Amino acid sequence: MSEAFRMHTTARKALLVALFVFMAACLSGCWDRREIEEIGFVAGLAIDFDSETDDIMVTVQIAKPFAIGRGAPGGGSVGERPFWTVQAQGKTVLDAVAQLTQKSPRPAVWAHNEMVVFGEAFARHGIGDALDFLTRHRESRLRVQPLVVRGFTAAYAAFTTESELNPIPSDALQNTARAAFSRLSITTMTNINEVLQILQTDGVEMLLPAFTLEPVSPEAGTFEGELKRESIAYTARFVGSAVFRQDKLVGFFDLQETRGRQWIVGSAGRAVVVVPHPQAPGQEVSLQVTTSSRKITFHDEGAGPSFRVAVDAAANLGDSDSHIDPLDPEIWTRLEHQLEAAIESEMQSALRKAQLEYSSDVFGFGEYLYRRHPEVWARLGPNWDQVFSTVAVETSVNAELAGPGLVFRGARVER
Amino acid sequence: MSVFVSREISENEISIKSAFGYSTDLVVRIIRSGENPRFSVLIAHIDGLVDKDLVARSIIRPIGMKDTATIEMPPSPAYIYDDLRNRLLESSEVKEATRMADVLLHISSGDCAVIVEGVDSALICSVRSWMTRTPENPTTEPAIKGPKEGFTETIRVNTSLLRRRIRDPRLWIEETVVGEVSKTDIAIVYLKGIANEKVLQEVRERIGRVKVDSLQESGQLEELIEDAPWSLFATVLTTERPDKVAGSLFEGRVAILVDGSPTALVVPATFLQFLMATEDYYQRFTASWFIRLVRGVAFLVALALPSVYVAITTYHQEMLPTPLVLSIAAQREGVPFPAAIEALTMIFFLEVLLEGGVRLPTAVGSAISIVGALILGQAAVEAGLFSAAMVIIVALTAIASFTIPLFSLSNTVRILRIVLTIVSGFLGLFGVAAVLFGLFIHLAAMRSFGIPYFEPLAPVVLPDLKDAITRAPWWAMKQRPELIAHDNVVRIGDDQKPTPPRSPQKPSPAGTVGQQRSSQQKQQKGNASNPDEQQSSSDQRPSSLGPATQKERQPRSRRKSRR
Incomplete structure (x- = not known):
């Protein structure tokens, strides 16, 4: 009897455990379930500052998957744009984003967002709030790329651009920025993760890629929530970079200054530098820089602290207006000197602007001191902003012209 | 009915006939022969199981020619019996039986019983001959490169196929009978000196334990002797290929042949064996190495692809690249079911198609593919009931499951796939991982006739890894498992x-x-x-x-x- 009873209780226990497991699966089940076609994938985010209401205006581009599938790109005038643009205002970024829910039938999913565009007014106001939102949000990725619109066009106007080659503006902008960075070194590439690190580090300021929006039609700038193909109003062009102090925009570098900063920081990739022809006056030669490296040293004797930046660059002959004899060592040396001078002037102009105009250490000299000469940093660090503006930076460039390209004599033959 | 063979021939006649219920295929004949004195001999056999020509030539004629008159002293029945046994019966195999039950068993097995009047013992002559199938290409395990013969339903043919591959007296065959009524012959085949004696003893004990009325197929015996009767995984390897059985014997395994079944059982079995095709051993190792990897991946695809797809598209959209997620979302647009329901329905369609294909005669089999693939698949997508991505996923799963060489494992995969898909619909990748984890624990915990089922992966047996997920060249596989x-x-x-x-x-x-x-x-x-x-x-x-x-x-x- 007792044996049977014990059997009975073990069987009941086993049944109870099985029931609990089953209930755990069922009750917690489907908790996070979101069918893929019922969510709005955010493809781009633009943040503007509305000076009238003192509000933050958030514009979000949400992908319309069904429109992508139907071959919208290049579909002519009948094509439907493969995304939906929606706008909301709020006191903070998250407040504004929350307002979006009132308008969007599909909950916004941020995991696939790759770009955030800041309007100039908002950036001057400080982008800290936006960065805070993007880093604290569970779905948003740290690889989101921040961009700044130069000029007084609203950032959301970036969503009214369209590239013939890429139907999604955020994608097109990103790819263009990447090409400008890697092929010409005239802009910077960064993401929220790097920006966050820079903001948390003393002695370095951030530099974000900047572009302008140029109107393509007189009635540009109309914006009515949803965008039709006819409302394409702007084209985007990268024009250098935006200089920040802390999280506030202080000014812009043009293309040359941006590249000057890239030489100093050592992240310049390839570049095209145009120099005067050494023999034919008024003619130009373009040189294709292939690789470069830099070395920074710090000196603290005599006339106060100073940095020396030595850049090594290798280049090829790109093209020339007039004949160049590659066997003439004199021409070769003069070209190299001219390249050195061009690079050096770019560096100097970037340094001048950063030190005198913006007093923003976008080169990370302070961080260099903090890493390499902590004792100096302990002395200079507390008021680095003033020190940076006055610190002496010597630059020197050693350029090597590696070769004439694929052909020896080329099309410009001296007769 | 008496227990023993009687001295009275008419009593024996009645015993045999009544035991068989006067069945029409039972042939009982009493021959009276010789002069001075005449003696009577009873001959009993079953029509259709014996070679009638052979009975006439080697049994009836010698009895008729026995001329007792030439012998001076009248011969005793015992003398005639001995003479028949030792000299006259022209049968290659003559046995004796005194118990009536044994005589009946031999008669129903296709032997011919010869009972001499006045002797309480029967002579059993082997004259078995019945319709058999010749060894044909094994249909369930075809090979491009390799022998094209398969086992048949006759145990004697099957043992001969093994003997022809292993010409050594160390190939030992133990025979027993299982089935109280069917009395099916079972052969335990092994290589003496290589087979593990403990495994062998276990096989003998488990087969000896079996008490059933009949045994029609080795699959029945498999269920009666396997280690994990409740598991989804088979712990006994089944094969139709004599070369595979011979190869297994050389690895020290034990084969069990069942009369009437063209499928041999091989124990102990390990999990990875179910992913190995015989051909792997005949192709050059480079090809086998690659094909086994492909098959391994295909196994995982067949098992988990629908569930992983469901989990990622409904719970973890951030894991997919943006273009892919948008493409899938575009296809799902307008599909009325959640992805999990969609997947389960498609899998159900697939199962119905597969089962329909198996049951249909081959002549109408092609109709299945047209109706199933073209009409169902395409129309369902065009009607917007299912997304094209799901059709691709399930079709890929089906094709991947065809790469699994053994049917028993692909059946397991078919069931587990549904379980995984249900769980992934509830719990996402977490659920998939949990089920797979449990599955691996289960596999690692099982044993087949004392050998760890997940060997050589768990426990890790380094030398055996040469013939596991991939295969080493033959000259490098120096050891048996x-x-x-x-x-x-x-x-x-x-x-x-x-x-x-x-x-x-x-x-x-x-x-x-x-x-x-x-x-x-x-x-x-x-x-x-x-x-x-x-x-x-x-x-x-x-x-x-x-x-x-x-x-x-x-x-x-x-x-x-x-x-």
Whole structure:
């Protein structure tokens, strides 16, 4: 009897455990379930500052998957744009984003967002709030790329651009920025993760890629929530970079200054530098820089602290207006000197602007001191902003012209 | 009915006839023969199981020709009985039986019983002959490269197929009978000296334990002797291929043949065996290496692809690249079901198609593919009931499951796939991972006739890994599976890797290499330079395998001392 009873209780226990497991699966089940076609994938985010209401205006581009599938790109005038643009205002970024829910039938999913565009007014106001939102949000990725619109066009106007080659503006902008960075070194590439690190580090300021929006039609700038193909109003062009102090925009570098900063920081990739022809006056030669490296040293004797930046660059002959004899060592040396001078002037102009105009250490000299000469940093660090503006930076460039390209004599033959 | 064979021939006649219920295929004949005195002999057999010609020629004629008159003294029945047994019956196999039950068993097995009046013992002549199928290409395990013969329904044919592959007296066959009524012959086949005695004893015990009324197929026996009767995984390997059974015997495994079944059972079985095709051993190892990897991946695809797809698209959209997620979302647009329901329905369609294909005669089989693939698949997508991505996923799953060589495993995968898909619909990748985790625990915990089922992966047996997920070349697989044939593991002689003969003209660079080689090889290399001695060196080759075969017979001393 007792044996049977014990059997009975073990069987009941086993049944109870099985029931609990089953209930755990069922009750917690489907908790996070979101069918893929019922969510709005955010493809781009633009943040503007509305000076009238003192509000933050958030514009979000949400992908319309069904429109992508139907071959919208290049579909002519009948094509439907493969995304939906929606706008909301709020006191903070998250407040504004929350307002979006009132308008969007599909909950916004941020995991696939790759770009955030800041309007100039908002950036001057400080982008800290936006960065805070993007880093604290569970779905948003740290690889989101921040961009700044130069000029007084609203950032959301970036969503009214369209590239013939890429139907999604955020994608097109990103790819263009990447090409400008890697092929010409005239802009910077960064993401929220790097920006966050820079903001948390003393002695370095951030530099974000900047572009302008140029109107393509007189009635540009109309914006009515949803965008039709006819409302394409702007084209985007990268024009250098935006200089920040802390999280506030202080000014812009043009293309040359941006590249000057890239030489100093050592992240310049390839570049095209145009120099005067050494023999034919008024003619130009373009040189294709292939690789470069830099070395920074710090000196603290005599006339106060100073940095020396030595850049090594290798280049090829790109093209020339007039004949160049590659066997003439004199021409070769003069070209190299001219390249050195061009690079050096770019560096100097970037340094001048950063030190005198913006007093923003976008080169990370302070961080260099903090890493390499902590004792100096302990002395200079507390008021680095003033020190940076006055610190002496010597630059020197050693350029090597590696070769004439694929052909020896080329099309410009001296007769 | 008396228990023993009676001296009275008419009593025996009644016993036999009534035992068979006067069945029409039972033939009982009483022959009265000889002069002075006449003697009576009863002949009983079943029509259709015996060679009637042979009965007439080798049993009836000798009895009729027995002329008792020439013998001076009237012969006793015992004399006639002995004479028949020792001299007259022209049958290759004559046995004696005194119990009536044995006589009846032999008659129903296709033997011919000969009972002499006045003797309480019967002579059993083997004259079995019935319709059998010739060995054909095994339909369930076809091979492009490899033997094209498969087992038949006749156990004797099947044992002969094995004998032809292993011409050594150490191929031992133990026969028993299972089935109280069907009395089915069971053969336990193994290689004496290689097979693990413990496994063998376990097989004998488990088969001896079986008490059923009948046994029609080896699948029934499999369910009665397997280790994990509730598991989804089979712990007994089944095969139709004699070459596969022979290969398994050389690994130290034990084969069980069941009369009436073209499928042999092989134990102990390990999980990875179910992913191995016989062909893997006949292709060059480079091909096998690659194909086994493909099959391994296909196994995972067949098992988990629908569930992973469901989990990622409904719970973890951030894991997909943006273009892919948008593409899938575009296809799902307008689909009325959640992805999990969609997947389960598609899988159900697939199962129905598969089962319909198996049951249909081949002549109308092609209709299934047209109706199923074209009409159902395409129309369902066009009607917007299912997304094209889901059709692709399920179709890929189906094709992947066809790569699993053994049907028992693909059946398991079919069930587990549905379980995984349901769980992934509830819990996402977390659920998929949990189920797979439980599955691996289950696999690692199982044993097949004492051998860990997940060997050599868990426990890790390094030498056995050569023939596991991939296959090493034959010349490198020097050992049998260590846990199975642990007394006798060496199977291949040393230096089996073939090398081209070294050119005698260039001794200097070869010399440095040769120094590292064994002296025996150096000698062979020296011989090769002399054409007269080359013959003798090639003569030595077969005899040099001698030590290897001797090693086979004796357990390696190092191994012994370790245990």
